[in-house]
Amino acid sequence: MAHFLLELTLFDIHICPWPWLAYAIVGLIHVALILNLVAVSALVFIWLERKISGRIQDRLGPTRVGGKFGWLQTLADGLKLLTKEDLMPAGADGMLFRIAPYISFCASIAAFIAIPFAGGAYPWIVQHLNTGVFFVLAVLGLEVFGVILAGYSSASKWSLFGAMREAAQVVTYEVPLGMCVVVPVLIAGSMDMVVIGDRQAGWFTNWIVFHDPFTFITTCVFFTCAMASVNRAPFDLAEAESELVAGFHTEYSGLRWSFFFMAEYGSMFSVSILASILFFGGWHGPVPITSLLGLGGESGSVGWGLAQALGLANVLFKGVVGVCLMIWVRWTLPRLRIDQVMTTCLKYCTPIAAAMFLGATFWHYNLPDKNFFGLTNLPDAVYEISEGWEISEGWDRASGDEENLGDQIASDQITSDNVGGRR
Template identity: 45%
Template sequence: MSQFSVPWKPRSEVRYGFLSRVIIAIAAAIYAIFKPVVSRFPGLVAWAVLILSCLLVWAHAVIFDYVDETILRAAADQDITRPVIQFGSPSTWGYAPSTIEPLLAGAGMGSGFASLCKYALWPLQFIIVRDLIILAALFALFGLVPAYAIWWERKVAGRIQSRTGPMRVGGWHGWAQSLADGLKLVLKEDLVPDEADKPLFRVAPYLALIPAALAFVALPFGVGWVFRELDVALVFILAMLGIEVVGVIVGGWASNNKWSVYGAMREACQMVAYEIPMGMALLVPIVCAGTLSLREIGEMQSGGWFSWLAFSNPFAFIAFVSYVIASLASVKRAPFDLPESESELVAGFHTEYSGYRWGIFFLAEYAAMFVVGALASVLFLGGWNSPLPSSWAASWGDGWIARIAEGILFGGPLWFIAKAFGFVYLQMWLRWTLPRIRIDQVLYACVQVLLPLTMLLLIGTALWVWALESSGFAVFSSIVSVILGLIGLVFAFGFLGIAGYGFYNQRRLVGRLNTDLLSGS
């Protein structure tokens, strides 16, 4: 090796540190344990892990409910007073573990189990502990969503271009590709250009990441399954989507590279422009619902497919379409992906980025795609409710099985995540189908088409809601909403029908090479 002279200073060869050894040992052990199962039933395992992790992320809600019912309410019923401690000012404190034990035993828990659980359940009385647990779960989901979406996007792109996409890592359709990519990105050298503004260059990815993570904080995944139930949740999430652009601009500027600056400038003007039609389109369902709280809006739409706000009046229906277009631009997806158009600006604002900082930008982008989709599903397509009216479940009782079945059939976080991913899929589909448009066309579409359109929609909705006060118009309105719901049903079934036709005729449509000859496809 020594005969090569390199222009940079050679680095000292550091081998594994202690932490690295621990990580390697754990990873190898996990791999050894799960290898036989994963290699035999890879697809099954992948789906099971995905659904289980979605459920586990929200398992805390069930436990917190249990603590509320068995400990706090029971203690309040039996008039057990809380201990008061002196901590600056006198404050009430949680019930001691010795107080908790008889309560647990009273709720039907075995005495041995209760004495174990009293220590585990004791911290869950405090808001701060609950908050930290939910935050951990939320950030786990925040990491999971982009990792899954990136793999999915590569598969979708492959299928659209008659390829197979990643196939190797993990066995079943390359499901572990994102994990491998993430590991690769973390291991790569953290390059910072010499002429860059170094602190800003380093901090910019986090400026994009933190708002994207904060948007998850206010998303309602279900009734009561929301970290912070803000009464201004919608404005807050929109603000977070808007703030994300600061990270992109700062990153592009700090790179000290003209492609990066061009990308950043385009991003800034596109983002500032499209925020307005996007917000206006979102105001249409707000006017219909009469509240800014996402929970109330979601609960309003629990009456099945025809009660969803997109079908409540023709203006909302058009607003839904214009929101989808504007949201594409605001998360810089094709055909509006000018900030990173690789045919003209090398890679746009992240030209100079590599390694895990580049990965952080991607994490933020895919998380924003999910948030945008989640907003669309809450405001237009029923949020966490399924297309079946939840009143059908009224007579099912309050048992465990009934509750689980209700959560799966009529509404719950799984529906919410599925709908949001449906929008993510739509964004991918459009990206790999449509050509990129020019920057002047982007701004023309915003200022001269979408902006006046959404303003008219807003005024129209306001008039419609005002006219609803007369009973004759209310009848007319419900007829219109049924018609719109039927149109939506036709679209949905048409979409499913085309997908099914494509699936059963794939051999004819994409050729035998992809379906038969490539292994695993």
């Protein structure tokens, strides 16, 4: 999106005499968009959580603030939190205590840098990274630092225990999570999230979740591990109210506490979007409306804008569905014990993920051009859309000796440089 804004809005029309100012403005636009996305989505999700949990428990949830459905309840809560006193325990390590919520929040936001919201040759993404998936996983893992520092610096046993649990849990769950992510990377032949998303263009039969039985199970494991890595119930042992008061944020109050909450909801949203892009087609809906209606065309045209906006809506909708699923799980299943959490990860999720990875490898090796459990062929449209990107074509079709394969990859890269070099 950056080059789109730069080229169309600022350079072509020559509004801006200084290029650096144009870059700064474009950067600020991105930051504002992402911040708004996280903050507004947190508002919506907290309201949604209260409503859904209310309905699940056969009550109404918030009803008064802001009209019929109580949809301004979160805003009112936020105002209340703003006016609360910012307390710090006497024995606390002041600097770390103050800085910890911001670390969590920054890590949670930074994951959105590499997440595309619409694909194509000019994707809507803050920074188009060649190793997007890897970057998102890495940054999501950083959120735990804020929690650990908060737990340590609070000078409270509850906080420390919560932080220790969180550290153990997140570090362990990154292992199966990484293995699950490797499967779509393997099938799309790239770690670029734009390529992975565009690999699933067309009908929903092209989604990677339906690629073969192994990816289907991988999706389930991924969702479980994602839920655990963002500390949602039934895996929210870091803030277990029954035995740890509130875990790592026991000593926090007011705005700093709400930053932890925003970080939690932000990373819930980002792992849901990650799941939607990796497994559920991302910006490609179940029905290829854009190509049926003939939308699209040259970048910058109205049709292209509409198609991209539709993709954006798709990504956001799938993300919200994922979050709703997490809320549903939270208010349905009982919480695990900490040893059960670790057992689930090390004894079940990791071996299953490893086996699914092997299975998907064999499936993809034997049926490289098939989709939907091997029933349908990979449509040509996929190759068209991702033309110029180094995806599966060169890999699967290459048969013969290593030299040949290497040559093919080298030539693939040259084309990708020519086509994708504008970014």
